[in-house]
Amino acid sequence: MPTPPDTSKTLKLERYNSYLRKFHSTKLINASSKLLFRATLLVALLLILFFTISYPPLSDNPHHRLHRHSLLSTSLFSVGGGAAWEKQVRRSSTPRRPNGFSVLVTGAAGFVGSHCSLALKKRGDGVLGLDNFNDYYDPSLKRARQNLLKKHEVFIVEGDLNDAPLLSKLFYVAPFTHVLHLAAQAGVRYAMQNPQSYIRSNIAGFVNLLEIAKATNPQPAIVWASSSSVYGLNSENPFSEIDRTDKPASLYAATKKAGEEIAHTYNHIYGLSLTGLRFFTVYGPWGRPDMAYFFFTRDILQGKSIEIYKTHDQKEVARDFTYIDDVVKGCLGALDTAEKSTGSGGKKKGPAQLRVYNLGNTSPVPVGRLVSILEGLLNTKAKKHVITMPRNGDVPFTHANVTLAHKDFGYKPTTDLASGLRKFVKWYVGYYGIQPRTKKETQPTGDESG
């Protein structure tokens, strides 16, 4: 019988191989588990880091518990410009003086907005600007104002009042104590060309801002720009805050009047502290090119004719022109005396302050006189064309009684039209690089009337 083959060696070898296979697969599993564990840990750490930078703990920022919910529910972590952007928002809005304010200034690249932002920043308040840089007038002027503010460390976020996620994010990132709401569609006559823009900015945008502000915790106090135009066809003289304002002459005026009523509602339901300021034809350096004193200056210098309105009963049209520095003092006075809102997170806790003030110059000047002052300052005779005021929403005259603003925060305008226009013209020729004309160069031209 043949001897059976010796399998003991083969068996041993197989057992050994199987042991080796088991050993290697266990090692492989261990290694991949370790790798998976480390990767998970890294991702977790990165996530923690991201949320810590983007959203400080609520205990650090009690301002917006509600907004955390809305931000999460609508996936708004991506709103704004990331961590560096948020840092800029925080830095700009943080006050540098003890008990300083943190103010959101809407319309910060605008005329009144840029002046107020600088004044607040200079005294140590935190200021964050918001502006949509629309092209109602030359946006390069708004960019120039933005650059000026940047030099003074005021950051302007580019965005629209109607952008609720953006506003929520700003209120979440920066605990504003105050809002100075100056963003608006301005201009009386333009309302006939583009009525919807007045509804979008002055009504829908304002309501959007109030909706966000009322939901914050604590709510900010709000000071906002109303207008002398709310007096409309009022015939009381001078205009006092207790006079009727139910006869607006333009859609612009109607939207500002609507703003005052909307302010009443948010004060009544939610306890928001609201102060409306009725500005009277504000003028000065860095002003608005759509306003008469500004484009009269441009047209006089370019030798173009200008139209001076007279009333339907052949009287001169007059305005209570108010110099920007006086208005800025009024805005800061209103902010300083604004009481805290009483509501929190959308619930009213008690009665809150609701105010309206005239901010005018108390001294109306006919438009013809304004033109004479400009002619003197520019050493140039204007080509005047006097016409009956078109039916464009203009009112014949404005005249402010400022007793209330004086009593409550010491408002006292100190700049007459001639001194204010001198400062404006100095800025204008400097900004546009115009060589001032000497008396000899002046070309006398006859006044044209029509």
Ligand SMILES: O=C(O)[C@H]1O[C@H](OP(=O)(O)OP(=O)(O)OC[C@H]2O[C@@H](n3ccc(=O)[nH]c3=O)[C@H](O)[C@@H]2O)[C@H](O)[C@@H](O)[C@H]1O
């Ligand atoms: O107080 C306000 O609440 C408003 O003030 C400003 O409106 P107004 O007082 O109408 O200023 P502005 O247009 O400069 O006309 C000045 C004068 O020139 C007359 N005017 C105007 C144009 C023209 O071609 N000829 C002319 O005689 C005109 O009849 C008027 O008498 C802001 O623009 C407005 O946004 C709002 O803030």
